Amino acid sequence: MSLSRSPSPRLGGGWSSPGLTPGSGTATPNPRGLSPSSLAPGGISWAAAKAKSEEVRGYPSFSTRNSGFFSRQKHKISASFRGQSGAGGYVDKDAYGRAQWRPSGGGRGPLAALGMLMRRGRVRILAGILLLFMGYLFFWSTLVQLYRRSPLGGGRKIVIILGANVDGGVTDIKRAREWAIERNSIWNKEEYAKRWGYELEVANMLAKKRYSHEWREGWEKGDVIREALHKYPDAEWFWWLDLNTWVMEYGTSLQSHVFNNLESLVYRDINEYNPLNITHPLPEFYLDELGRSREGDGDTRSINMLLTQDCGGFNLGSFMVRRSLWTDRLLDALWDPVMYEQMHMEWEHKEQNALEYIYQSQAWIRSSVGFLPQRTINAFPRGACGDKNNPAVHYQEEDHDLLVNMAGCMFGRDCWAEIYKYREITERLNRTPWEILKDTLSGAFKRDSEDDEPEQ
Amino acid sequence: MQFALPPRKNQHTLPGARSSRLPLYRRKQLKTFAVFAFAVFSIFYLLTHVYSSSSSAAPAGTAGVVIVTLLDRENFSESYINKIIANREDYAKRHGYTNFFTSVSDYDEAVGDQPKSWALVPAVRHAMATYPSAAYFFHLNQNALIMNPTKSLKSHLLERSKLESIILKDVPIVPPDSIIKTFSHLKEKDIDFITTQDGEDLSPSSFVLRNGDFARFFLDLWFDPLFRNYNFAKAEVHGLDHIMQWHPTVLARTAIVPQRVLNAYSKDSNGAGPDGTYNDGDFIIRFPGCDNVQAKECVEMESYYMLWQRKIKSG
Numbered sequence: 001m002s003l004s005r006s007p008s009p010r011l012g013g014g015w016s017s018p019g020l021t022p023g024s025g026t027a028t029p030n031p032r033g034l035s036p037s038s039l040a041p042g043g044i045s046w047a048a049a050k051a052k053s054e055e056v057r058g059y060p061s062f063s064t065r066n067s068g069f070f071s072r073q074k075h076k077i078s079a080s081f082r083g084q085s086g087a088g089g090y091v092d093k094d095a096y097g098r099a100q101w102r103p104s105g106g107g108r109g110p111l112a113a114l115g116m117l118m119r120r121g122r123v124r125i126l127a128g129i130l131l132l133f134m135g136y137l138f139f140w141s142t143l144v145q146l147y148r149r150s151p152l153g154g155g156r157k158i159v160i161i162l163g164a165n166v167d168g169g170v171t172d173i174k175r176a177r178e179w180a181i182e183r184n185s186i187w188n189k190e191e192y193a194k195r196w197g198y199e200l201e202v203a204n205m206l207a208k209k210r211y212s213h214e215w216r217e218g219w220e221k222g223d224v225i226r227e228a229l230h231k232y233p234d235a236e237w238f239w240w241l242d243l244n245t246w247v248m249e250y251g252t253s254l255q256s257h258v259f260n261n262l263e264s265l266v267y268r269d270i271n272e273y274n275p276l277n278i279t280h281p282l283p284e285f286y287l288d289e290l291g292r293s294r295e296g297d298g299d300t301r302s303i304n305m306l307l308t309q310d311c312g313g314f315n316l317g318s319f320m321v322r323r324s325l326w327t328d329r330l331l332d333a334l335w336d337p338v339m340y341e342q343m344h345m346e347w348e349h350k351e352q353n354a355l356e357y358i359y360q361s362q363a364w365i366r367s368s369v370g371f372l373p374q375r376t377i378n379a380f381p382r383g384a385c386g387d388k389n390n391p392a393v394h395y396q397e398e399d400h401d402l403l404v405n406m407a408g409c410m411f412g413r414d415c416w417a418e419i420y421k422y423r424e425i426t427e428r429l430n431r432t433p434w435e436i437l438k439d440t441l442s443g444a445f446k447r448d449s450e451d452d453e454p455e456q
Numbered sequence: 457m458q459f460a461l462p463p464r465k466n467q468h469t470l471p472g473a474r475s476s477r478l479p480l481y482r483r484k485q486l487k488t489f490a491v492f493a494f495a496v497f498s499i500f501y502l503l504t505h506v507y508s509s510s511s512s513a514a515p516a517g518t519a520g521v522v523i524v525t526l527l528d529r530e531n532f533s534e535s536y537i538n539k540i541i542a543n544r545e546d547y548a549k550r551h552g553y554t555n556f557f558t559s560v561s562d563y564d565e566a567v568g569d570q571p572k573s574w575a576l577v578p579a580v581r582h583a584m585a586t587y588p589s590a591a592y593f594f595h596l597n598q599n600a601l602i603m604n605p606t607k608s609l610k611s612h613l614l615e616r617s618k619l620e621s622i623i624l625k626d627v628p629i630v631p632p633d634s635i636i637k638t639f640s641h642l643k644e645k646d647i648d649f650i651t652t653q654d655g656e657d658l659s660p661s662s663f664v665l666r667n668g669d670f671a672r673f674f675l676d677l678w679f680d681p682l683f684r685n686y687n688f689a690k691a692e693v694h695g696l697d698h699i700m701q702w703h704p705t706v707l708a709r710t711a712i713v714p715q716r717v718l719n720a721y722s723k724d725s726n727g728a729g730p731d732g733t734y735n736d737g738d739f740i741i742r743f744p745g746c747d748n749v750q751a752k753e754c755v756e757m758e759s760y761y762m763l764w765q766r767k768i769k770s771g
Contacts, residue, residue: 284578285582286562286563286566286579287585288581288585288588290672291581291585291672291676325669325670326669326673329673329705332703333673333677333705336682336699336702336703338683338702339682339683342682361676361681361682362673362676362677362680363676364677
């Protein structure tokens, strides 16, 4: 009775009963699969009868269904996975099957036929797997990236803003190193954004007359973010990155790394790490509960800004803001001529100090700011915030920190050398298995040839 | 070809068909489970609903409006203060509003060395903390009388059609000719802050502020120490002029209405805007001349106070 079902293994996952693929365009009874069983003693089996009736109620003897090129090709491909049922289809009425099968038919019985089919099926399955594998190799990452960029994938909810072309050669001549930094840094963010479907906005931070005239360089960040908010109306989170930063882990998405873990990652009570000794919460009796609370309202949905603190206070080299009224207000409040006039001599770090200031003086800011541990999105290289390795601050390769910010490298350090160093590390960390193999081999070879050299 | 057996559904629907004919006990089980789940869910829903509504609904009697009056008990006599309180309480009682009286001296520490008039900002913030569920805060300067208590804030000002008809659009923020003008496309739902101008500045002596995030942001920004330390000639008044002109997120939620709607000046005072002087029947009369008086009384007010008393006795 076993042959009343499909004799071929259901490797391809196809439906086993031949009668149940009416769409295959089968016009004649399938001799191989059915004849033994339909003629079997004990009368007509249900499946066979079913298949026959299917044929009667089914499609005319010539099919118009598979006449299109695409549907035929599609069928060919699917046929290779369907085992028996597919093999009975019209495309398979080629010389290959029939010529070989017919002569050997009656004599050796169904078992031989079965073996034959198995072999045939296996070849097909192998070919199919190979095809799939090739497809995987060539198209998989493209498909995944396409998906991530689509509205379903959520990649377009995140915009990376990179402040490039700092000063644009207005205050300083841009030399080869500056060009190299810019080129590499942009490429690095492009790679990362492409991988996860994020939007990348490379902002031209050319020192504009507008700011030079108003003496407000440093506050362009606010304007750039505002422009991005306008340009990407569907995006939710905006990640600001200074030019001297390097994304180390292309394989880590912001969603899995930050946004899905806000509850456990973020600290809103600045007392947890408070290099500026900011009084928190504010003691004023006239403030409401929210204004005097340690943790804001305690709901991660009210976090509209994510930033990190380094040894000197807030760091705006890498921070995130969420599209919200709060963010509009923050960007608006950050620059004020009356504040600037009084403070510009003291605010050495410009907009960073301005943010620190309004965070301290205005209660409404605090309830929407969340702090991330520094290394989450803003690890420092050695030399920034101390030369000794400080695991709270400095990049830790074994922990695969997401981003390194060469903060302050323009003051007595070598920006390009640092960027280059971390580029090398990323390349090593992000090798594919194939590259690792290749490198191991060539490494071994090199070592061999180096061993040889002294002998010569 | 026909068969004796009637054509049945496709074979692979059989497992599905089987599931539709569940054993009776299984269906019963499912039923109880569904009923139970539904009950739990609805109880949960009701509980959260009751809980959330109890925390957000306005307490009975406030009708959502809190009148904030900042009293200067140090510089004005007790009898004068009591007249003001009587005036506010009569109005609040008529419309079910709540009064929030507070003293300038409470905010001495917060205001510091700066003019005491700055105290109005933390006072409104204080009212927000005290009545977190109120919908609106109506700040009215001490030296003002509500002359037409029959007008409710809702019908007089806050109702959509009313407000949209009186908003001043595309007018200079600081009269007569500041280059920044009010937006011309404002709708009632965009408005969180309603105020007036007199002849020279925006006037914070009478304004309505909607409770919410904007109110926190606006008051905190206004009260920033750097603004207070800047020594604006007119302290908080110029502070308001300043942030209104430099911060579009504030301006975008502000409605300037004609002065006589909220802030008509007495005819003896200087600085009223065009058509800003009190006429009989106006909602409010304000005596800016009394702000700096050290005489412990506001002489100008006496006759209007009598008028108001007669009005409430007759009506």
